[in-house]
Amino acid sequence: MKPSAFHYEKPSSLDGLLDVMGKHGEAARILAGGQSLVPMMNFRLATPEVLIDINGLSELDYIRQDGDSLSIGALTRHNVIYDSPLVAELSPLMAEAYKHVAHTTIRNRGTIGGNLSHADPSSELPAVCICLEGHMILRSKQGTREVPAGEFFLGALETAIQPGEFLAEIKIPVRKPGVGSAFEEVSPRRGDFATTAVAATLQIDGGICQTARIAHAAVADRPARIESAEAVLEGSALDKARINQAAEIAASETEPSLINYHGDADYKRDLLRALTKRALQRASENSVN
Amino acid sequence: MAKDTSFLEKSRQVEPPREAYKWIGKDMKRVEDPRLLAGKGIYLDDVQLPKMAHAAVLRSPHAHARILSVDTSKAKNLPGVILVMTGAEAAEVTGPTASFASPPCPQYCLAVERVRHVGEAVAAVVAQSRYLAEDAIDLIEVEYEELPVVVDPLEAIKSTGDAVLHPERGDSNVAIERTLRFGPVDEDFANADQVIERKLRWPRVGAVPLETCGAVASYDEGTGKFTIHANTSMYNYVGWLIAVSLNVPSHRVNIIPTLAGGSFGSKLFLHKVPTLAATLARASGRPVKFLEDRLDNLMNCDNHASDRVYNAKLAIKDGMMTGISFHVVDDYGAYLQFGYGTHGNALSQASGPYKLSSLEMNLVAVFTNKCQQGAYRGFGSEVMNFLVERLADAAIEELGDDPLEFRRRNFIKPEEFPYRIPTGNLYDSGDYPKVLDEAAELLDYPGWRKKQEAARKEGRYIGIGVATCQERSVFSATEFWFLNPDEAQGFTLTSSPEGVSVKIDPTGKAMVTLHAPFWGNSPETMATQILAEHLTMDPADIGISYSDTDSGLNGTGPGGSRYTVMIAGALTGAAGKIREKLLTVGGHMLEASVEDLELADGRVSVKGAPEHGKTIAEVALHAHYFRLSMPDDPLLTSGIDATHVYDHPLTTLPNGDRTDLGVFYPIMGHMCHMPVIEVDIETGKIEFLDYVAVHDCGTMVNPMTLKGHIRGGTASGIGTAMYEHFYYDEQGQLLNASFADYLIPTLHELPVDLRTGHVETLSPFTEFGIKGGGEGGRMGAPPALAAAVEDALRPFGVKIDELPLSPRRLRSLIRAAASSKV
Incomplete structure (x- = not known):
């Protein structure tokens, strides 16, 4: 469990980063927190010829409010986000999801950009970004482009990032008044990747659900919204029966394909039902202005 | 079967239990801890020798295949590579690794001609660094011819032809089939009011210690002698077998133990890794370090544990358990290093704490394409506890009985010890009702029953488990x-x-040499407290070290919860000799006769006149340096030293037809575990609400370290019951060969406060009445948790017959129960 030999580059500026990326092309991998990449290298599941260490690029390490958006630099450590009062205020769903993300030593090094670029289908943050309809800001020599979270995750460990591009920033819409949210997860042990997780937001006005967003993780090769369940909620009064109906739809109309020892399809359906119900219940309870 | 006092006369106990102790029974801080907690302990990976090189091994990707060819040319040409060795090349100089199986089941440190499980070592590289060694491993080209893969132990019974792993043992993967009957089995089942039947499945798990197995070996061409540093145990018992593998006389191998970073049984005579490292050192001319990485250890560590399928029956007459009959298939994996010892072990306490008159076992041991079994905390007896307690719980359910009352009624009574069970083993002593009562009181059992009832009305599923189990200690x-x-x-x-x-020594300090290693328990603390008690010394004046095989006396080492009892026996013998010398020399100094002297408070003094005395240091100085001041008595050689080898306190031989296995595990501990859990029936997750474990392991030497054993052992048991499982797919691939997927419970998964209690029934056979306690918790937690979950899910009628109790499994049981009710 030792990595194969690699070259090491440590750019000191974003322009420098783009230069070394251009020089090495697809032979290079970006090293951020290293919490997924380094184990993969030790198992020799990843054998990059070049590692580009971006840990010196402090300009990618920030959390700030830009109008209606919460902007988080890709190199921001998980624990910084987890502990951020600004995130707790502007994106309670993300703050809550972080309770399920790994262990503190991993969160001390791991970064949000590394996590999202890695695109593990059992990870929490991709589902959060999809549920909140966030955007990924990708940079390259050609400039900057914004990709909606829903179009960013293409499969297990597969994203819309093109050669020459890197994920620079995550933009999340700030929670609107009256929007409630909840994140529910079952994992084998605390801090493990999810067996199944469900994120939900509900905007309720006068007892009627205006907008519902539900996303799952660890069910398929990528996180996704459960739109058929959202549809039965929107425009309806949110009573227990309606929530149960949405949960039932989430369970029956989702085809679990990410099957492993910890969760077969039947069990993942059970979890989709239970977790969707619980997430919606709590989201409706905390949707006060 | 019956009370049998005849053995009491044979007791070799020299030190009967005392009313009061100065050091035994005290919560003394571990003397091992300062260096271990400060990170100053010397583990295998800390061993550095001049010119030392590093080894890595190539592992088989196939579960079962013939090795047609191995091309090492590219690997050999990689700069920094010193040696590449294939299995065939290694076999030219090194024979099969040590094995206790009969008939033999040869295994080599590198596979020869055939690989029998995924991860088996095929070739090794020695290089300037481990990195380079792993680079070279990737360059070795092996051509395999795949053979049929056997994974399911029940299918293995039927294997023939190419699916047979060891054709030289016959055209079958059945390693042994053996039926043993003890007592009136037929009569008990014929006369039964009820016969309870259960099919049970115990999962393959392992010890998975933090530190993997390793060795640093060097070969001195001048003397023809190997020096092997290793984190093994039993080196002073059967370590010479490594010399046999290496084809050298045993005095040409010196094994030096390093601290083991955990073992839990898994490093019990670790032999393959040192044999490989020594083979590579001899061939490369360089000292070689080989330390398994986590993949090596999970796939090829030889410490996977029992993997059993049971069909079991329990006979009940007038509400009393009378006989147990079981058929067991045990999946031993690809080899058989310890023979069928885990089933021998289980027969030591096969009737649990209950008064059974008969027992029958039909054992079918099979080979499959998996890592072979080794030792892990319980060594097969933990599975027997699970079987007996599951049968007891099934009987309680069937009879509509109470879990506490049923057990109390069936217990061997305190006045019936020593008690021989049907297999022939003796239980030396015990007070099972007292342990049960103490656990029930500590838990507030009636209170939790009320809370359970109230919760059920709110739609919550709380369960209370009860398990009363044996912990046999001091293996023979x-x-x-x-x-x-x-x-x-x-x-x-x-x-x-x-x-x-x-x-x-001349200044009065004591130096103790142990002939077994440190492997995670507290041997130094035990030896210090016991010797301090014997010699009335300050523990701070006692130092401990570990011998190598060159200097070592007989030492079987830790295993089977034996070490504290055995080292107490050895120290009692040695301390008796030391005391005698102290009194003799002191007598000359004080001009008093030995009969008038006593050793107390670190002084030799005249009985009744403690002011007339000399300190141990004064006596020691005299004994070391003033020979001519004493008479010309051959007993008065300079210095004060003693060795003592203590044999097992009570063993008898089995009879020829094995209807009586003899006394082989008589120092009998006991425990009662009572977990309270809640099942989230929608997700299948289990939450601990409370957990009580009361243990009896005789006289406690150090209650604090014992508590650690109970808590740690219970954590292991929770792992087996709820989380762990080496899962092989149909192709024999180990799908969870990393700690991301092989789930060891962490602090978050354990009860917040595991509350412990102790009862002390003293052994009449051991020094001070001590019994072993090292494996304890793991032997009680699995049946207790199975019972608790079954109790929680009683409204669904769910039966717990298989571990681990993963949320997926619980949901599947609840789903099946709910749909069958519709």
């Missing part, structure tokens, strides 16, 4: 071979001794 050697077939009895050894060396 017969369990390793008495199940061997009649025509291949093998080496029928009967010794399992433990030695110690003690010297008092």
Whole structure:
């Protein structure tokens, strides 16, 4: 469990980063927190010829409010986000999801950009970004482009990032008044990747659900919204029966394909039902202005 | 079967239990801890020798295949590579690794001609660094011819032809089939009011210690001698077998133990890794370090544990358990290093704490394409506890009985000890009702029953488990071979001794040499407290070290919860000799006769006149340097030192037809575990609400370290019951060969406060009445948790017959129960 030999580059500026990326092309991998990449290298599941260490690029390490958006630099450590009062205020769903993300030593090094670029289908943050309809800001020599979270995750460990591009920033819409949210997860042990997780937001006005967003993780090769369940909620009064109906739809109309020892399809359906119900219940309870 | 006091006369107990102790029974801080907690302990990976090179191994990707060819040319040409060795090349100089199986089941440190499980070592590289060695491994090209893969133990019974792993043992993957009957089995089942039947499945798990197995070996061409540093145990018992593998006389191998970073049984005579490292050192001319990485350890560590399928029956007459009959298939994996010892072990306490009159076992041991079994905390007896308690719980359910009352009624009574069980083993002592009562009180059992009832009305599913289990301690050697077939009895050894060396230096400090290693328990603390008690010394004046094989006395080492009892026996013998010398020399100094002297508070003094005395330091100085001041008595050699080898306190031989296995595991501990859990029926997740464990392991030497054993052992048991499972797919691939997927419970998964209690019933056979307690928690937690979950899910009628109790499994049981009710 030792990595194969690699070259090491440590750019000191974003322009420098783009230069070394251009020089090495697809032979290079970006090293951020290293919490997924380094184990993969030790198992020799990843054998990059070049590692580009971006840990010196402090300009990618920030959390700030830009109008209606919460902007988080890709190199921001998980624990910084987890502990951020600004995130707790502007994106309670993300703050809550972080309770399920790994262990503190991993969160001390791991970064949000590394996590999202890695695109593990059992990870929490991709589902959060999809549920909140966030955007990924990708940079390259050609400039900057914004990709909606829903179009960013293409499969297990597969994203819309093109050669020459890197994920620079995550933009999340700030929670609107009256929007409630909840994140529910079952994992084998605390801090493990999810067996199944469900994120939900509900905007309720006068007892009627205006907008519902539900996303799952660890069910398929990528996180996704459960739109058929959202549809039965929107425009309806949110009573227990309606929530149960949405949960039932989430369970029956989702085809679990990410099957492993910890969760077969039947069990993942059970979890989709239970977790969707619980997430919606709590989201409706905390949707006060 | 019956009370049997005849053995009491044979007791070799020298030190009966005392009313009061100065050091025994105290919560003394571990003397091991300062260096271990400060990160200053020397583990295998800390060993550095001049010119040392590093090894890595190539592992088989196939579960079962012939090795057609191995091309090492590219690997050899990689700069920094010193040696590349294939299995065939290694076999030219090094024979099969040590094995206790009979008939033999040869295994080599690198596979020869055939690989029998995924991860088996095929070739090794020695290089300037481990990195380079792994680079070279990737360059070795092996051509395999795949063979049929056997994964399911029940299918293995039917294997023939190419699916047979060891054709030289016959055209079958059945390693042994053996039926043993004890007592009136037919009568008990014929007369039964009820016969309870259960099919049970115990999962393959392992010890998975933090530190993997490793060795640093060097070969001195001048002397022809190997020096092997290793984190193994039993080196002073059977370490010479490594020399046999290396084809050198045993005095040409010196094994030096390093601290083991956890073992839990898994490093019990670790032999393959040191044999490989020594083979590579001899061939490369360089000292070689080989330390398994996590993949090596999970796939090829030889410490996977029992993997059993049971069909079991329990006979009940007038509400009393009378007989147990079981058929068991055990999946031993690809080899058989310890023979059928785990089933021998289980027969030591096969009737649990209950008064059974008969017992029948039909054992079918099979080979499959998996890592072979080794030792892990319980060594097979933890599975027997699960079986007995599951049967008891099934009977309680069937009879509509109470879990506490049923057990109390069926217990062997305190006045019936020593008690022989049907297999022939003796239970030395016990007070099972007292342990049960103490647990029930500590838990507030009636209170939790009320809370359970109230919660159920709110739709919550709380369960309370009760398990009353044995913890046999102090293994003897017969369990390793008495199940061997009649025509291949093998080496029928009967010794399992433990030695110690003690010297008092000229300044009065004591130096103790242990002849077994540190492997995570507290041998130094135990030896310090016991010797301090014997010699009335300050523990701070006692130092402990570990011998190598060159200097070592007999030492079987830790295993089977034996070390504290055995080292107490050895120290009692050695301390008796030291005391005698102190009194003799002191007598000359004080001009008093030995009969008038006593050793108390660190002084030799005249009885009744403590002011007339000399300190141990004064006596020691005299003994070391003033020979001519004493008479010309041959007993008065300079210095004060003693060695003592203590043999097992009570073993008898099995009889010829094995209807009586003899006394082989008589120092009988006991425990009652009572977990309270809640099942989230929608997700299948289990939450602990409370957990009480009351243990009886005789006189406690150190209650604090014992509590650690109970808590740690219970954590292991929770792992087995709820989380862990080496899962092989149909192709024999180990799908969870990393700690991301092989789930060891962390602090978050354990009860917030695991509350412990102790009862002390003293052994009449051991020094001070001590019993072993090292494996304890793991032997009680699995049946207790199975019972608790079954109790929680009683409204669904769910039966717990298989572990681990993963949320997926619980949901599947609840789903099936709910749909069958519709």
